[in-house]
Amino acid sequence: ICELYVAEYEFSVLDDVFVIHDGFREDRYMQSRETRLDLKANAMRSRAFRAQVSSKYNQTSRKCESWFLHSLEFVHVICEVYVSGFRLEVLDSAYVIHDGWKWDWAIPSRGKRQDLHDNVARFVRFREDLAAKYPGAGRSCTAAILSRAVEIVQYVVGHARLGAMRGTRSPVRGEGEVQSDLEMKRRRGTLVRCVAKCVVAAFVALLAFVVVVDFVAIPIALSRRQQRPVGTPDADLLRELIRSRPDLVLDESGEFGISYRHVEGRRGGERNYSDVTWVTLFSLEHLHQVAQIAQLWQGPMSVSVLAETTEEIEATARAIDCLVETEPAVADHVTFHLVFGLRRGSRGRRFREAAGCAEVLASLRAAEAGVRNFASREFEFPPNLLRNVARRSAGTEFVFVVDGDFIPSPGLRADFLGFASREGLFGRDESVVYIVPAFEAPEGFRLPENKRELIGEWEDGEVRPFYSGIFSFIQGGTDYPRWKALQPGTGLHVAYDVPWQYLYEPFVIARNTVPYYEERFRQFGWDRVSQICEMHVAGYQFRVLDNAFVLHRGLKEDTAIASKEKREDLKRNVINFIAFREELMARYPGSPRSCSTLLFSRFNELAQLISGSV
Secondary structure (H helix, E strand, O other): OHHHHHOOOOOOOOOOOOOOOOOOOOOOHHHOHHHHHHHHHHHHHHHHHHHHHHHHOOOOOOOOOOOOOOOOOOHHHHHHHHHOOOOOOOOOOOOOOOOOOOOOOOOOEHHHHHHHHHHHHHHHHHHHHHHHHOOOOOOOOOOOOHHHHHHHHHHHHOOOOOOEOOOOOOOOOOHHHHHHHHHHHHHHHHHHHHHHHHHHHHHHHHHHHHHHHHHHHHHHHHHOOOOOOOOOOOHHHHHHHHHHOOOOEEOOOOOEEEEEEEEOOOOHHHOOOOOEEEEEEEEHHHHHHHHHHHHHHOOOEEEEEEEOOHHHHHHHHHHHHHHHHHOHHHHHHEEEEEEEEOOOOOOOOOOOOOOOHHHHHHHHHHHHOOOOOOOOOOOOOOHHHHHHHHHHOOOOOEEEEOOOOEEEOOOHHHHHHHHHHHHOOOOOOOOEEEEOOEEEEOOOOOOOOOHHHHHHHHHOOOOEEOOOOOOOHHHHOOOHHHHHHOOOOOOOEEEEEEOOOOOOOOOEEEEOOOOOOOOOOOOOOOHHHHHHHHHHHOOOEEEEEEOOOEEEEOOOOOOHHHOHHHHHHHHHHHHHHHHHHHHHHHHOOOOOOOOOOOOHHHHHHHHHHHHOOO
């Protein structure tokens, strides 16, 4: 067929006639050593035969080549072998020797540049086909930078006229041809010099940017960082609190009082260590949401509740009592901890003395709509302190730390316990955390029953990945398109591993031995990022669970940069994060990992430093 094509025969398909092969063709050639040896031998014969055909029909414009010509002819085979799950091993004490030196000058030959141009486009399409062919594979034939750079270069140079044209030149050249060649060389030299200058200028600009950020902007910001002094609460106030709460504990800053296990779930003493605790935090206005979570989770929950002032403690305790009294799931499973600011203040919710639980909870629901997170500038909301308080009281091997406005997918706890038992996770010492994909939907949206329903709502535009409307990279490391492509099933299993990414802050089920949250982060920004960063530096692996998800109540559409207050929070916390990152280097001196990137982290941190000051 190859020779017929080169000999310029035409091919026509006949209508109304056909042949049928006796049996299905299901020969998986890569699994048969004999077939692979045949392919290897015939590939060598094919190359020799193509050369003979080209010489035999040297006047034709047609070529008998495989679609990977001169380059990539073996790359696509190795690529598919790798993606389909084969392991590549190097044999010891065995080798082959090429007959002759490889002096193949691909770039000077325009013909070969054109081959590279055509084949790199085919290879990119082939790679996309592999992704669809092996949807569950955790491998790909691309690299973050090198593959893109090589492919772009090869694609571009296929258009450039830098070398000799194809065909045979006349041995006798006139003056016009000589001048044309000289002009082409002059233009080529000009182009090379221009490209070289651009590369040097880009490198110098990059180097200057890194120097300015690392040796000017960041040191200045760190030098101006205001260390939060250890607070000294009012002595009279402290005496009053100790008398009423003998179990009172102060946090490290001295600004907050903590009452661990203010109310303990009725089944707290029955807990099995081989379980997972839902760990979360609430302010008083949002506290009523804990009832729905308890009904869905049906297992141990550890909840920190914040009262901004001492005047709000009584109202917070009253709301907790009402939830325990009216919600059996809350009474059975939820252990509450009080965290309160050690300061007096006029701000603080109060309920009528004669108010019943229905009125108290209705009042909280009505007040929730008017509350905006981090709105108070007189009080610094301590999210990581609240998370740590709840985590310290969790009596199970695994914890799932989630913000208060998330609800779990139905059966998530039971499915995880089945997965952990099946995989032998309980009692195992390993540095692995399990990512539960997070989504968001409008307030009042019905919770999907399973992944299949979730994907249907996702395709209809009713739900979307968490934070995708603002900063997709915050949750983008989970690789939601890949998760979506996996066929929904029953029970949990590991879908794939993902690498750490800068600013990545997934919600993870982890052993309660993972690093605690850094409590210096207050208000908005960088609070969860810091813990994921430390996990990465400490050597943890991140694995995404399939058939599991959490859903955020409401769509995240608040652009942080548009708010002056949140820009100030980001500026203060990015300075804290830079200092924290430096401390991690001393905390984990043998770790080869870091929480920064060459460009993105420096650009983002510099932007937040500047935006918080203007």
